[in-house]
Amino acid sequence: MKKILSIFSLVVVFVLGSCIEQNYPIWEGAEVEFQAAVVNAPVAGQNYPRLTVGNDVAGGVVNLQVNLVARQRPNDETITYRVVPEGTTAVAGTDFNVSGSLTIPANTSFGTLSVGIVNTGAVGGSVDLLLELEGNANIIPSENYKRVQLRITRPNPPAEEGEGS
Template sequence: MKRIFGIFSMVVALFFSSCIEQDYALWEGSLVEFQQAVVLNPVAGQTFPRVTVPNTQGSVNLQVNFVSAHRANDEVITYKVVPEGTTAVAGTDYTITGTATIPANSSFATVTVNIVNTGAIGGSVDLLLELEGNATIQPSERYKQVQVRITRPNPPAEG
């Protein structure tokens, strides 16, 4: 009897675990996001992460992920400076272009922030960037911002 019950149990298990056609929903949107926003924790009390660089670094490259099927043509996306999270001054502390290009058949673009060496004046300034996308590619609401903190060494002590 135990043997019959065991065989019956295996037949029932096989019957219920057989292949079932399932219709999985496929997402067909297109988003862009900062890689640093995906992998780094947000600043305390904020929704964005911070990348800290010295003013002597020259430039910092921020990777932009393209979350979509590849496109046959280049895609130019825009980004902006968010004044509410920025104390850095354009041209004095940094320069940017405001656009990044996702090459055809690629998943990535690079936003380059050129850091101006303001010398040993002490303190730090912040630059908050936000992806805007373009007409067909939207920014990810959760991962569209990243802040760059530019540190400046203290001046040498006199004496």
């Protein structure tokens, strides 16, 4: 008897549950975000991650994937970004080169922000470059994933003979 009652209860739940119309809202917004910010933990006390790269990186370029969180667009979308002075100790033209914009090609969900890293040689230490997506007239930056910081490390100069003896 308990088995029949249990089966009957399940049938009633499925029948009544399937009759409820469910209108889930569909988000129609459009945002851009750094993939690196999505998959990497933020720096302690900040809302962005820090990626470490050497100043002798292969090809002299670091490519950062930028995601379009929206329906794909039928035309190319130009997305602007900026170097954030607070959080940046690197010098444009000396440590890095950027253009200030990137393109998300038509009918895709990804673009690439390329940062040229200048090989300053073995001078020691490191410098930081904080980048922030700005978007465009139709696409806003994701508030949580719009920033990424690059820490550009520079090897120490070789020790001169007679040092450390």
